[in-house]
Amino acid sequence: MxxxxxxxxxxxxxxxxxxxxxxxxxxxxxxxxxxxxxxxxxxxxxxxxxxxxxxxxxxxxxxxxxxxxxxxxxxxxxxDGLWGRLRRVMLERLADAEVLDLSRVVVDSVHVRAKKGGEHTGPSPIDRGKPGSKVHVLSDCNGLPLVIGISSADTHDQHGLTPLVEALPAKHDPERAPHLLPRKLHADKAYDNSELRTWLRRRGILPRIARKGVESSQTLGRHRWVIERTMSWLTGYRRIARRYERDHRHYLAFCDLAAVITCHKRLAKTTT
Structure with a gap:
């Protein structure tokens, strides 16, 4: 062959x-x-x-x-953990090519219906209580998916933020550290929590999270729209738009593979 x-x-x-x-x-x-x-x-x-x-x-x-x-x-x-390794290596290549822009990162989530149930599924609050999962995504300033996580559909968005940030790949090379440490994090009102803001500041990340009853949805929308495009990219892969895998690791594997392909497309455009 x-x-x-x-x-x-x-x-x-x-x-x-x-x-x-x-x-x-x-x-x-x-x-x-x-x-x-x-x-x-x-x-x-x-x-x-x-x-x-x-x-x-x-x-x-x-x-x-x-x-x-x-x-x-x-x-x-x-x-064997192939998909996680593949995602980390792809991010390293993006960083080497100076394609990643971590001046700000953006976080959001999307609900997907879980056809067969399984771990990390639960009643969806936006789908009449049918079994579903929530896909949490952290992207760079341009919408490139950095980290993806899954949880049950009834998990509050706030609980998905810290695992995503903690899962960001980090290198001990001091010359590379500034490129892999986000400066700001943008999120909508679902993440409005004082403890989250304090936790982000302790990690050197400036939180730009919309406040309930204070800031309109449009205030931070000029920075957050990229995550909506990222969600569109990922759910364009039909195996992600609906969850068919009972084993959550298999579904997350497909999510990681979709992120890798998305990042490779951007890298290929940059290097050609």
């Missing part, structure tokens, strides 16, 4: 980032067995599921791998 056969769905630049991070193939102690199928074909099939939202059993035969093989490899990669 040629190296560029899946370039239409997994560009060469993205594959160069992914391939070194893949876990080594399992070796049977008793010997025998068959060699792993082409990793790039399997990865392309996972991206296809993410993009189209199709069920694993509906994967087209053009990838040359069975649906059970793709799902099994996806599960192995998820347990």
């Amino acid at each position: 040629g190296s560029g056969e899946w370039g239409w769905i997994v560009p060469d630049g993205l594959w160069e980032v992914v391939e070194p991070l893949l876990p080594a193939a399992r070796v049977r102690q008793q010997g025998g067995g068959t060699a792993n199928l082409d990793d790039r074909a399997v990865f392309a099939a996972v991206v296809y599921v993410l993009t189209t939202g199709c069920a694993w059993r509906h994967l087209p035969p053009c990838f040359g791998v069975s649906k059970s093989t793709v799902h099994r490899r996806f599960t192995i990669w998820t347990k």
Whole structure:
């Protein structure tokens, strides 16, 4: 299988980032067995599921791998932590290319219906109490997704902020630290909490959170609109717009993969 056969769905630049991070193939102690199928074909099939939202059993035969093989490899990669590593490496590349703008970061969340329930699901307050999840996103000034988290649909937005900020990748290189430490954080009135403001200031981040009954929604809207676009980018991947995975780790894996692809598209535009 040629190296560029899946370039239409997994560009060469993205594959160069992914391939070194893949876990080594399992070796049977008793010997025998068959060699792993082409990793790039399997990865392309996972991206296809993410993009189209199709069920694993509906994967087209053009990838040359069975649906059970793709799902099994996806599960192995998820347990190995591939998607989190991939997201962190992509952010490092964005920082190296001076594409990230952390003069301010923006936080928000979106509800998604959880078709099959599972961990981190709950009655949605905006969907007549049907089971759902909430996707929390922290983006840079231009809307590039930095960190994604999930919770049950009835979780208050305030509880999603601190895990996102704490999950921001940090380097101990003093020359890089200023590029990875946000200066300001913008959020709407759902995050209006004095303890959150104090916590952010202690971390050297200036909170710009709308105050209930004081500031109108339009006051900070000129900075917050980018997160709405980010949500549109992410939910454009149909496997994210609805949650079909009972295992929350699998759903979060798709969210991380969507963020990686979004960031790679911006990086590719910058470097060409």
